[in-house]
Amino acid sequence: MRLIHPNRGAMAAVLLALCGVGLGGCDALDSINPFAEKYKPEVVPDVPADKLYSEGLARMEDKDYEGAAKKFGELDKAYSYSDWSRRALLMTAYSNYEGQKYDDAISASKRYLQRHPASKDAAYAQYLMAMSHYKQIPDVTRDQDRSEKALAGLQELVQKYPTSEYAADAKAKIQITRDQLAGKEMEVGRFYLERRNFPAAINRFRDVVSKYQTTRHAEEALERLVEAYMALGITAEAQTAAAVLGHNFPDSPWYKDAFALLQNGGLEPREEKTSWLSKVYRGVIGRTAEAQ
Incomplete structure (x- = not known):
């Protein structure tokens, strides 16, 4: 079989015609020539950093x-991976925080911490991220996902x-x-207690006593546990x-209520050493008794 070569003159004429159309023609030339090197001009920012x-x-x-966030964002993109970019990213987070665009502030803070974890301003980026969650904490009647994220962010900052x-x-x-998180548990626990779902109520009050015993809700949680356990x-x-x-x-006053409830049943407060409560407050009752 004899191979038929294309007419080189005719091919050249076609390519010249394509380029003759203008810049669009030259683009077409590049598109049909996969081996041509693409020219990638260096992008030089028009505005100084x-x-x-x-x-x-x-x-x-x-x-x-x-x-402001838009301007700092432009700076970050135009001068990527420079010290200007680092400063701009932090200011982007701060601008969004001040503008109450907390989710955008969280995103910018996260990017900053990922890029510059050892920076002298990393603590501030962590603070902005945690506070952006904190500012969105809802009331206790709603889901507390933001509260949990705020707590995690604040604890990480301290650590x-x-x-x-x-x-x-x-x-x-x-x-x-x-x-706030303890308050949510108390609200749900009271809901179950009112509906006489005592095991579910105990689980909620138990969480308060176990996880949040330094909050103002601990007293009520202990009294509610007395109510639920007595009912069972x-x-x-x-x-x-x-x-x-x-x-x-x-x-x-919660102790007075608990004491009266036990008295009505012919009982009085007394520690059971095998109780989970005794383990949570391990040593507290013993040290108090010794002091007396």
């Missing part, structure tokens, strides 16, 4: 937080950056967030709950 940064700051001063200037505020907000006839646990309540909060 310091000018973009100043424009972002100016918008921040005018409380145009959305515009990773214990000497940072944000640690003290984080610790205070950790207690507030824990109180589990008197040893009821007596232990009352004993723990009395030793830790002797002047609490």
Whole structure:
């Protein structure tokens, strides 16, 4: 078989005609020639980095937080992986936080921590991320996913950056967030208690006592445990709950209610050493008794 070669002159004429159409023709030439090298011009930012940064700051001063975030975002993209980019990314997070665009602030903070985990400003990025969750904590009647994320972020801040200037505020907000989570458990526990679903109620109050015993809800949770255990006839646990309540909060009105409830059943507060409550408060009752 004889191979037929294309007419080189005719092919050249076609290619020249394509280019003669204009730039679009030359693009077509590239598209039919897979071996041609693509020219990739270097993109040089039109605006100097310091000018973009100043424009972002100016918008921040005018409380145009959305515009500021946009400017800092432009700076981050135009000068990627530079020190300007690092600063711009943190300012993007801060602008979004101030503008109450908390999810955007969280995203920018996360990117900053991923790119610059050892930066001197990493603690602040962590603080912005945690506070963006914290600012979205709902009331106790709603899902507490934000509260849990806020707690995790604040705890991570304290653990990773214990000497940072944000640690003290984080610790205070950790207690507030824990109180919020305990409040949610109490609300659900009361719901079950009112409907006489005592095992479900006990599980909720048990979580409060086990996880959030330093919150203001601990007293009520212990008294509610006395109620639920008495209703089920589990008197040893009821007596232990009352004993723990009395030793830790002797002047609490919740203890008075628990004591009266036990008395009506011919019982009194008494620790059962094998109780899970005794293990949670291990040593508390014993140390108090010794002190007396």
